[in-house]
Amino acid sequence: xAGIIVRIAFRAAACRLILAIATVTAALAAPAQSAExxxxxxxxxxxxxxxxxxxxxxxxSPPVASRAFAYLGVTAYETVASGRDGFATLAGQLNGLTxxxxxxxxxxxxxxxxxxASVSLLMESLFANTGPTGQRAIDAIAxxxxxxxxxxxxxxxxxxxxxxxxxxxxHMLAWAAQDGGAVVENxxxxxxxxxxxxxxxxVPTSTIGQQQVPLLPDWGRNRTFAMxxxxxxxxxxxxxxxxxxGSSFFIEAREVYDVSLSLTEDQEAIARFWSDDxxxxxxxxxxxxxxxxxxxxxxxxxxxxxxxxxARIGIGLADAFIGCWHDKYxxxxxxxxxxxxxxxxxxxxxxxxxxxxxxxPSGHSTQSGAAAEVLTNLFGADYAFExxxxxxxxxxxRKFDSFWHAAEEAGISRLYGGIHYRAAIELGLDQGKCIAxxxxxxxxxxxx
Amino acid sequence: xxxxLLAMASAAIAVLANGVAGAEPAVPSFVEETASDGISTVxxxxxEFMVGGGAAAFDCSGDGFPDLFLAGGASHAGFYRNISRQxxxxxxxxxxxxxxxxxxxxxxxxxxxxxxIKDLVLLxxxxxxxxxxxxxxxxxxxxxxxxxxxxxxxxxxxxxxxEDGADFPAIAVGNYIDRRxxxxxxxxxxxxxxxxxxxxxxxxxxxxxxxxCALSMLFTDWNRSGTPSLRVSNDRExxxxxxxxxxxxxxxxxxxxxxxxxxxxxxxIWGMGIAGYDLNFDGYQEYFLTSxxxxxxxxxxxxxxxxxxxxxxTDAAFAKGVTAHRPYAGENVKPSTAWxxxxxxxxxxxxxxxxxxxxxxxxxxxxxxxxxxxxLLQKTDGSFAEAGDRAGIGSTAISRGAVIADFxxxxxxxxxxxxxxxEAQLWRNTGLDNANWIQIRPxxxxxxxxxxxxxxxxxRGDVVMRREITVGGGHAGxxxxxxxFGLGGQTEAQTRIVWPDGEAGAWEELRAGHFYTxxxxxxAARWQPG
Numbered sequence: 001x002a003g004i005i006v007r008i009a010f011r012a013a014a015c016r017l018i019l020a021i022a023t024v025t026a027a028l029a030a031p032a033q034s035a036e037x038x039x040x041x042x043x044x045x046x047x048x049x050x051x052x053x054x055x056x057x058x059x060x061s062p063p064v065a066s067r068a069f070a071y072l073g074v075t076a077y078e079t080v081a082s083g084r085d086g087f088a089t090l091a092g093q094l095n096g097l098t099x100x101x102x103x104x105x106x107x108x109x110x111x112x113x114x115x116x117a118s119v120s121l122l123m124e125s126l127f128a129n130t131g132p133t134g135q136r137a138i139d140a141i142a143x144x145x146x147x148x149x150x151x152x153x154x155x156x157x158x159x160x161x162x163x164x165x166x167x168x169x170x171h172m173l174a175w176a177a178q179d180g181g182a183v184v185e186n187x188x189x190x191x192x193x194x195x196x197x198x199x200x201x202x203v204p205t206s207t208i209g210q211q212q213v214p215l216l217p218d219w220g221r222n223r224t225f226a227m228x229x230x231x232x233x234x235x236x237x238x239x240x241x242x243x244x245x246g247s248s249f250f251i252e253a254r255e256v257y258d259v260s261l262s263l264t265e266d267q268e269a270i271a272r273f274w275s276d277d278x279x280x281x282x283x284x285x286x287x288x289x290x291x292x293x294x295x296x297x298x299x300x301x302x303x304x305x306x307x308x309x310x311a312r313i314g315i316g317l318a319d320a321f322i323g324c325w326h327d328k329y330x331x332x333x334x335x336x337x338x339x340x341x342x343x344x345x346x347x348x349x350x351x352x353x354x355x356x357x358x359x360x361p362s363g364h365s366t367q368s369g370a371a372a373e374v375l376t377n378l379f380g381a382d383y384a385f386e387x388x389x390x391x392x393x394x395x396x397x398r399k400f401d402s403f404w405h406a407a408e409e410a411g412i413s414r415l416y417g418g419i420h421y422r423a424a425i426e427l428g429l430d431q432g433k434c435i436a437x438x439x440x441x442x443x444x445x446x447x448x
Numbered sequence: 449x450x451x452x453l454l455a456m457a458s459a460a461i462a463v464l465a466n467g468v469a470g471a472e473p474a475v476p477s478f479v480e481e482t483a484s485d486g487i488s489t490v491x492x493x494x495x496e497f498m499v500g501g502g503a504a505a506f507d508c509s510g511d512g513f514p515d516l517f518l519a520g521g522a523s524h525a526g527f528y529r530n531i532s533r534q535x536x537x538x539x540x541x542x543x544x545x546x547x548x549x550x551x552x553x554x555x556x557x558x559x560x561x562x563x564x565i566k567d568l569v570l571l572x573x574x575x576x577x578x579x580x581x582x583x584x585x586x587x588x589x590x591x592x593x594x595x596x597x598x599x600x601x602x603x604x605x606x607x608x609x610x611e612d613g614a615d616f617p618a619i620a621v622g623n624y625i626d627r628r629x630x631x632x633x634x635x636x637x638x639x640x641x642x643x644x645x646x647x648x649x650x651x652x653x654x655x656x657x658x659x660x661c662a663l664s665m666l667f668t669d670w671n672r673s674g675t676p677s678l679r680v681s682n683d684r685e686x687x688x689x690x691x692x693x694x695x696x697x698x699x700x701x702x703x704x705x706x707x708x709x710x711x712x713x714x715x716x717i718w719g720m721g722i723a724g725y726d727l728n729f730d731g732y733q734e735y736f737l738t739s740x741x742x743x744x745x746x747x748x749x750x751x752x753x754x755x756x757x758x759x760x761x762t763d764a765a766f767a768k769g770v771t772a773h774r775p776y777a778g779e780n781v782k783p784s785t786a787w788x789x790x791x792x793x794x795x796x797x798x799x800x801x802x803x804x805x806x807x808x809x810x811x812x813x814x815x816x817x818x819x820x821x822x823x824l825l826q827k828t829d830g831s832f833a834e835a836g837d838r839a840g841i842g843s844t845a846i847s848r849g850a851v852i853a854d855f856x857x858x859x860x861x862x863x864x865x866x867x868x869x870x871e872a873q874l875w876r877n878t879g880l881d882n883a884n885w886i887q888i889r890p891x892x893x894x895x896x897x898x899x900x901x902x903x904x905x906x907x908r909g910d911v912v913m914r915r916e917i918t919v920g921g922g923h924a925g926x927x928x929x930x931x932x933f934g935l936g937g938q939t940e941a942q943t944r945i946v947w948p949d950g951e952a953g954a955w956e957e958l959r960a961g962h963f964y965t966x967x968x969x970x971x972a973a974r975w976q977p978g
Contacts, residue, residue, distance in 0.1 A: 207766030
C-alpha cells in the first residue's frame, strides 16, 4: 500500500490538465436542451434492468457483475461529461482507457438520446448471454426508452446524439474487450483445475457437480480500473492453519461454530439480508449498486451527480473483486464448513450456502468496504439510510447510520452465516478501504 | 452388434444374480424409428413456448396399445393412434381426434368422469381445456359441462388426485409468468390453481398462494400418510422470494404450505421436472428434480423409529452419479439444461433407471447447445451409470417433454421425445431377451377407475418394488396405462395393489412376461392384445 499516495498525487496532477481541456471542449459545444426527466428515466430504467439481468444471467457471479457495473457507470459518465463544463474524462485515469470520441464543437446534442444509444449498446453487449426473456426485455426497454428519449427532440439532434452515443459505446466496448474478464465460460468454473494439496487449502464444499472446482481462479489477474493491479492492496497472510485447540486458526473457527449454535434472530436476519446469492439476488455488488441508486433517488440527485456516483461505485466494486480474488487464490484458504466438520463437529451445517471458492479474504467484506468508502466520499460519513434492496424478495428493509455501518454489518453477516472467519472479514474491509482510495482519487468534476 | 450387446447383457444379468455390488448394468439397445413412425408433430413457437412441449401416452382405442398425444406449441397439437403390432416396429397413424388445438404446452390423461374412457387435460398459453373422451379416440370440449374454468394464463404443469370420497379428481395447474410483462417479467409469477371436485364437476379454481412459476407438479404420498401432498417444482429464473414447495392438501381443508417450521428446507433451483420412485425399497419415494447445470435426487431423511417423517430431504445426486450437469458426449464444457425426467426400468433388471430430456432453452450461449438426452442405468449399489450414447438415445435435438411406455407391448419400454422446432423422436427398445418383466393395470369399479393415489407392489428377491400411481410430474406430460416392472431373472412375482384408500389387496403370484389387470375385489386377470 506504500505507493498509493504517490500514485494518487501523480494521477491528480494529470487529471487537472485533462479537466482543463475538457472544460474548454465542453464550453465550445452548445448545451443540449434541458431534459432532466427524460435523462433520468433512460438512466434509471437501464440500471433497473441491469440489476435484474445480473440476477437472471447465469454467467453473472459477483465478480462478473461488478465488472458490468463498472463499464456501465463509466460509459454513462463519459456520455454525460462530454457535454458538460467542468467535467473531466476518465481516459488517462483508468487503466487502458484511451480518450473517447468527443462531441462536435458548436453542434447541439441531446443527453437522453446519447445516453440511450451508449448505455443500450453496453447493455446488449454485456448481457449478450442472457436468456430469451432477458433478450426480450432488452428489446422492449430499448424500444420504450428510445421513444421516451426522442420525445420532442429535433430529429437532426436526435440522430447526431445517437451516433455520438453509439461511437462512445463502441469505444467503451473495445476497451472492455481487453481486460481479461470479457469471456466467461461454464459460468466461471474452469474445466480443469488442480486442487492444492494440504489441509489448509480449499476443497469443494457442495455436491453440485459443476462446483467441484472453484469459481474464476484467474479473475485476480484481470486489468484493474483505478488501481494499478490486483496485487495493489494485498493483504498479509491469514492466521496460520492449525488444528490445535488454542491456535489462532482454531479459535477463529471455533468462534464461527459457537456463534452458529447460539445465533440470535437478528443475527440470522443479518446473515440472510446480506446473503446476496448469485442467481437469486442482484449479487453483493448489485446490492451496493442498489443502495447507491436508492440514495441518489432520495437526494433527487442531478444527472451529473448520478453518473459520477454510478461510475465511481462501479469502479470501486470491480477493483475490489479483482483485488480480493487475487488474494483468495494466493492464499487458497479452506472454508469453515470443511474445517469445522473435520476438526470440531462432523455434522455441522452453516445457515448460508458456502460459496464455491477459497475463503480469505471475504469477498463481500472487501467489496462492501470499497463501496462504503466510495459512497462516504460522495455523501458523507454520517449519511443515514434505509436499505430496501430486498423488498421484492420479502426481506424487510434495514436501517443504517452510515455506509460503513452497513459495510461492517455486511462483513459480520458472513461470520453469522458460517462461511467466513473473522480475519477474512476484518482484513477484507481494510482491503476494500485501500482499494477505494484509488477510486476516490479519480477526478471527475470540480466540486466546491 | 446386437449379439454383442446381448452377450454383454447376459453377462451383466448373471452378475446381478450373483449380487455383486456396483456391477455395470446391462445396456438396452434402442432403434430410432422416427423416420417411419408416422409422427410429424413439432413443438413450435418462440418465447411463449420456450417451456412446455409435453407428451401424453394413454390408450383411448381400447386395444391396450398406448396412443400418443404431442403438444404443438404455436402449431396444432397432434394425436397419433398406435397401430403397432405386438413386438413389431413402432407405427402410429395421425388421426383427427378433437384434440388438435393450438397453443398447447402439455397434456395429461386421466379418467375424470370415471366412465372407463380416458379424458385429457390440455395445458395452454391461454385457456386450459378438459377434453372428454367419447370412445374410439374421439374427444370433445367439456369445460362447460364439467364446470372447469380454464382461465387465461401460461400453464405449464399439472397434477391430479382424488380426494377422499370425491366423484371428480382434484386437479392442480401450475402457471408460469405473466406473459404480457415485457420489460420486467421477473417476479410476475401468476397464481397456480387447485380445481377441486364439487360433486360430478369442478368447483371454481382456488389460487395456491404464493405461486412461484411452476414447471412441474406431482401429487405424491411422500410420508405414506395415506393422503398425497402436492409437490411443486418452481423456476427460480422468475420468482422473487420463492422456493420449491410442498402443499398438504386434505379433503375439506384449506391447502397448507409446509415451511421451515415443519422441517421443509428451502431449495431454490431452476425446477423443471419431477420424477418419483422408491429407489431404495424403503417405502418412501425418492424425487429427482431437473434444473439447469445441477439436478437433484432427494431422499427422505429417515424418521426416528415410531415417529412420522418430516419433509426433510438430503440431496443424493452427487453420491449416486445423477447430477447430469454437463453433456456426457461431444461438447462438454458448458452445463446442461434438463427438462422431463422419468424413472423406469429400461433394461428389466429390477432396478429403476432414469431418463432425462435435455436441451437449451433456446440458444443460450452459457449452456450446451449439443446436449444429449441421458439414460442413467441404476447399478446394484444404487448408483447410476450413463448409457445414453451406448443405448442409442442420446439425441442432441433441443428436447423438452418425453414419455416412456411400452408402445409395442413386448415388455421392453420405448421412448418418445418432444423437441423444440424439430419433429418429435421415437425409439424402440430392442433390448434384452432374457430379462423378465411384468405389467400391471389396476382398476377400481366406480370412482377413480385407474386407482390414482394407490401403490403397486411387486416382490423381487428380498425387496419389494413399489410404484406410486400418479398423474403429474415430468415436464408437461406423462403416461397413464400399464405400469411396468423389470424382474431380472425372476420368472414369477408376488404382486398386490394398495388401493388409494389404503386397503391392501391380496398378494398374488403372477408369471413374468405378461400383462395383468388387477380389478379391486376381483383379483388379477391376465390380459393379452387382440
